Amino acid sequence: MDKVVLITGAATGLGRATALKLAAQGYRLSLVDYNEKDGQATADSVKELGAEVIFIKADVSREDDVKDYVTQTIKVFGTIDYFHNNAGIMIPFRLLHEYSSEEYDRLMNINLKGAFLGIKYVIPVMIENGGGTIVNTVSSNSFKPTAYNGVYAASKHALAGLTKSIGQDYQDLNIFAVGVAPNTMQTNISASAASTFTEEVGEKIAATTGPNIAATAEEIADVVIFAMNGAKTLNGSIVNCAGGQIYI
Numbered sequence: 001m002d003k004v005v006l007i008t009g010a011a012t013g014l015g016r017a018t019a020l021k022l023a024a025q026g027y028r029l030s031l032v033d034y035n036e037k038d039g040q041a042t043a044d045s046v047k048e049l050g051a052e053v054i055f056i057k058a059d060v061s062r063e064d065d066v067k068d069y070v071t072q073t074i075k076v077f078g079t080i081d082y083f084h085n086n087a088g089i090m091i092p093f094r095l096l097h098e099y100s101s102e103e104y105d106r107l108m109n110i111n112l113k114g115a116f117l118g119i120k121y122v123i124p125v126m127i128e129n130g131g132g133t134i135v136n137t138v139s140s141n142s143f144k145p146t147a148y149n150g151v152y153a154a155s156k157h158a159l160a161g162l163t164k165s166i167g168q169d170y171q172d173l174n175i176f177a178v179g180v181a182p183n184t185m186q187t188n189i190s191a192s193a194a195s196t197f198t199e200e201v202g203e204k205i206a207a208t209t210g211p212n213i214a215a216t217a218e219e220i221a222d223v224v225i226f227a228m229n230g231a232k233t234l235n236g237s238i239v240n241c242a243g244g245q246i247y248i
């Protein structure tokens, strides 16, 4: 296996789990994160599994950093076959009118603009390469918002829209996109949201999430790899990983 996979948000959680599974299958990996310590630790674990890997420190919301992670990947590996566009954050749970515009900008700049910039700079490489696959990490919040999560839900609805647009616009160029939508995935992403967590907020979030089976990052990583392999057929669709919670 000499295929090259670029993963953003590879320091922890889903990005790390996907990197380790792909390493075991012999893919060549370019790992991106702004968390240098944990990102380098993922790269070290990948190396121990015998795969070729580079780690690039980059903030996905900064255009120069995005250009740089694409350039560095091409310099080392020559191409990008698969792009797992995965980095994302949550912000404190609030009602929409309670969010500051700074919180809005921070979340949108990472979850949406960061994902857009990745797409913008990776697609020309894939065009040059004669094709490629993009797997965007979206969310059950791409279908329906959970309570007190409106800005995050807006970012993930929009990223689902970008996914569908790629599916529509690049078919003739052999470039495909799939959204993978975890629901309750056991990572630390919600730690930053917890500062405003109360019993009432928790009850409303549970009510709007509905009954579902939580997934580990490793289980969702299996779906990411399924999406990579099945991208031609799944092109433009969002794979609902809601564990029994159905969205229409």
Ligand SMILES: NC(=O)c1ccc[n+]([C@@H]2O[C@H](COP(=O)([O-])OP(=O)(O)OC[C@H]3O[C@@H](n4cnc5c(N)ncnc54)[C@H](O)[C@@H]3O)[C@@H](O)[C@H]2O)c1
Residues within 6 Å of the ligand: 008, 009, 010, 011, 012, 013, 014, 015, 032, 033, 034, 035, 058, 059, 060, 061, 086, 087, 088, 089, 110, 114, 137, 138, 139, 140, 181, 182, 183, 184, 185, 186, 187, 188, 189, 217
């Ligand atoms: N955990 C869940 O329940 C859940 C549900 C639905 C969707 N998601 C999505 O899954 C993706 C992965 O999140 P996770 O749950 O593994 O959480 P996580 O916090 O473990 O992973 C997110 C990674 O993105 C990195 N990151 C954040 N901002 C960045 C930036 N500006 N530049 C570079 N790297 C940055 C973090 O350092 C981290 O390594 C996110 O897009 C998230 O929105 C998570």
